[in-house]
Amino acid sequence: MDPFRIISLVVVAAGAFFLLVGSIGIIRLPDFYARTHATSKSDTLGLMLVLAGLAIHEGFDLNSVKLLLVLAFVVLTNPVGAHALARAALKVGLRPTFAGEPRDAGAAELREIAGEGREEDF
Amino acid sequence: MEREFVYIAVVLTIIIIIPFYRVVKGPTLFDRLLGVGAIGTKTLVLICLVGFVYGRIDMFIDITLAYAILNFIGNIAIAKYFIHPKAGPEGSP
Numbered sequence: 574m575d576p577f578r579i580i581s582l583v584v585v586a587a588g589a590f591f592l593l594v595g596s597i598g599i600i601r602l603p604d605f606y607a608r609t610h611a612t613s614k615s616d617t618l619g620l621m622l623v624l625a626g627l628a629i630h631e632g633f634d635l636n637s638v639k640l641l642l643v644l645a646f647v648v649l650t651n652p653v654g655a656h657a658l659a660r661a662a663l664k665v666g667l668r669p670t671f672a673g674e675p676r677d678a679g680a681a682e683l684r685e686i687a688g689e690g691r692e693e694d695f
Numbered sequence: 696m697e698r699e700f701v702y703i704a705v706v707l708t709i710i711i712i713i714p715f716y717r718v719v720k721g722p723t724l725f726d727r728l729l730g731v732g733a734i735g736t737k738t739l740v741l742i743c744l745v746g747f748v749y750g751r752i753d754m755f756i757d758i759t760l761a762y763a764i765l766n767f768i769g770n771i772a773i774a775k776y777f778i779h780p781k782a783g784p785e786g787s788p
Contacts, residue, residue, distance in 0.1 A: 589703055596711075
C-alpha cells in the first residue's frame with residue numbers, strides 16, 4: 574500500500590475522532606459558555622485534521638491547494654464565530670453557571686428577565 | 696475506489712445527528728445557534744469526503760468554500776443582531 578494513503582487515512586480518522594469529541598461536548602457540557610469550547614476548539618481541530626489528510630491523499634496540485642485554503646479560512650473564522658455568539662449572549666445578559674449550581678442555571682434566569690410572553694424568544 | 700472514505704463519511708453522518716439534540720432541546724436561543732454552527736462545520740467536512748468518494752473533488756471543493764463563507768456570515772449576522780437590535784420590538788432583545 575502507498576505510504577501516503579496510510580498516512581492520510583490515519584489523519585482523517587483522527588479528525589473524525591475529534592469531531593466526535595466536539596459533538597459529545599455540545600451535549601454533555603453544563604453551560605452555554607462551556608459549550609462554545611466544544612464547537613470552537615474540538616471541531617476546528619477535527620476539521621483541520623480531516624482536510625489536511627485529504628490534501629495529503631490528493632498530492633500536490635490545484636485541488637489540494639484549494640483544500641488548504643478552505644482549511645485556513647475555517648481555522649480563522651470558526652473560533653471568531655463562536656466568540657461573536659458568546660459575546661452576544663453576554664451582552665444580552667446570559668449569566669455563566671458557577672460551581673455547585675444546577676445545569677443551565679443562567680438560562681432559567683434569562684427566561685425570567687425576558688418576562689411575560691417572551692419565553693419563545695429564548 | 697475510495698472505500699475507506701465511504702466508511703468515514705457514514706461515521707460522520709452519525710456524528711452530525713448528535714448536535715440535533717442541542718438544537719431541539721437547548722434552553723436558550725444561543726445553544727440552538729451553536730448547535731446549528733457545529734452541524735454546518737461537520738457538513739463542510741462531509742461535502743469534502745463525498746467529493747473524494749465521487750472523484751469530483753474539483754467541483755465539490757468550490758461548494759465547500761461557498762458553504763464555509765455562508766456559515767460564517769450567518770453566524771456573524773445573528774450575533775450582530777443581538778448586540779444592536781435596531782428592529783427589535785420594545786427596545787430590549
